[in-house]
Amino acid sequence: MAAEPKDILLLGLGAVGAIYAFVLQRSGLARVTVVARSNYEAVKERGMDIQSLKYGEHKGWRPYRIFKSINEAADRAYSHVVLVTKMIVELETNSQLLEPLLSPAYTEKFSQPVYVLMQNGMNIEVDLWNAVKALNQETPRIIGTSVYIGSKLLDKHIVEHSDFDRVSMGIHREETNVLVNTPEEAAILSGFGDILSSGGTDVTIVPEIHRVKFQKNAFNCTYGSITSLSRYNMQGLFRKPPDEDYTPPATNPNLVDSAHPTPAREATTPVPASFPMVAEYTIPWMYELLSEVKELGQKLFPDAGYDELPLTVLVSTSAIVNKPTSNERPSMLVDVELGRPTEVEVIIGSLVRASRTVGVSMPRLETIYALMLIIQEHVLYEFRKKAKL
Template structure:
């Protein structure tokens, strides 16, 4: 019988609630949860977990609940899973995990495998550098990921989970680029971590996880800013307006986008082409950043911009669609957004690789103004 693993879960929001519930349900992990903002609510009543797959569980509790990482740093862990959002303007990952990176902890316990279940690009860099400074002779073990889990918090201690096929793409973080195979040790580390989830979450092990993360970030980096800067969710673009639609003397509609639904003729003539060109801008960057395969095929499908637009329109043209991009939700609720890791990193990558990104730079420059106000409201900067 395999050894039960001690897991420290940092962040108990929408994603953390699902991860903690699934890990404990499988029974291969003892889960210690660090819940900062919602600790008191969870301590009193536990979590109400409603799921289309797992049904309803009232008063669910992890193996152990802590209000801070300092309180949790009284024992060793096999894995530390971070689901807290990456907002470096508020707190960088080494600051968040400081009690685990302190010499007093490192001298007493071996460093765990860290797994970052966070949106955005290059979220691993700060942690990698901190671990190397802590122990220069050892290579840090950091699992990076692309997370596909549909959930939201309806209250500080209530999570709503829609089972649309929970999936994680995972791979080892490396400071060097474009390594296309896992070593036997890396493969074993990833396989052992994946086994904690049993068959409840589909795990895709990648040799180059940064490519997987980049592809997922395309959607977030384009549609998140559109929704946030307009202050409307995406169905206002794609949901047909019925008899209220008026003809418009705008530009000629591209045949490439002729099958995309739209809410208003000017949106068809101006907004949809803008979205398509912005997606193409980011995809071009990806094909510069990541090498083609052995047969010369580009890393990212040249048709991905159109496919992404069609996929998004297919969701947000439905009357039942209610999804809201996460940075729009953060903006509406007054929380600092994941601007730097989702949008800023794309812009910086473009500049480093001499890839012009005028549309993405426009998004970034405007989001910085919004972010500054959110930070000021929280007493920062």
């Protein structure tokens, strides 16, 4: 006899949330209730049009239930609550977002679910862990994830998805660098991982999620910030102009001391670049930035194997970007272009604060953080001003 589908609540029906809501329901193992705040009316009226190279085209797809607020959805127990929302902690923390599920009105009727945070950034689990622990019920069950997916919203009810989506997941603990899952933790992870994999997502279960998330964060803090500040996407870094008759000019000898290349310039020789001066200065600078991130990672997660992280991030990304079909746009760049707050605090600020705690110097990342804060603070100012109208 088939098991009853699990009730799962998913918050955030953006480009990533729409695909994972679809995947969870596609598994046949879940009834998915979605909270869609910004695009609720459009999806309620038309459903979600999914255009996916992997899953095909699904016009007017709908989850099991859809609401505009968590208060409306807090009418039943859920096995899992999945957060696929932006982490703008200056505006709202996860515990504030989930307040209806943490209030006595809910906790006196229903047990706490497994929380799954499919969000960017480091240390994002701590706030929710503390809030759930303060309920004095069972030990909080929080799954952290590292998500790789190619998707974007074309309209409020239209999502375009590429041919890949994969998730690494692991248990968040108060202790750090615990490298073995207990039987209870393994059961929690396989319980949710089986639903995702049945829906079609590639799932990897790991014993320590934060070192895996750190590698993803290295990508985000580098490319998100550089594309946001330059206003050029990743093709602007690695892909030569498409003109068939374009020949890169020789690098001006007055601008380059070719007899004394820096170690970073020598290390990045295999990395393709859009222009010679980008190869000479920008790519090596990115390598040095990633080397700072690597040093912090080695301090936080001993024996994590980050030695090749700088070159790996550059080479692997440039290989993806230089595919003819690639049009990679980091979410931070998209937010800046649309005048929205970015996840600068959880992606970059979290590393800056961690570096000061453990005594790692990160002058390049601190510079990036300082510049991104100019954009962030002005956008937040406008956002708060409009909220008062």
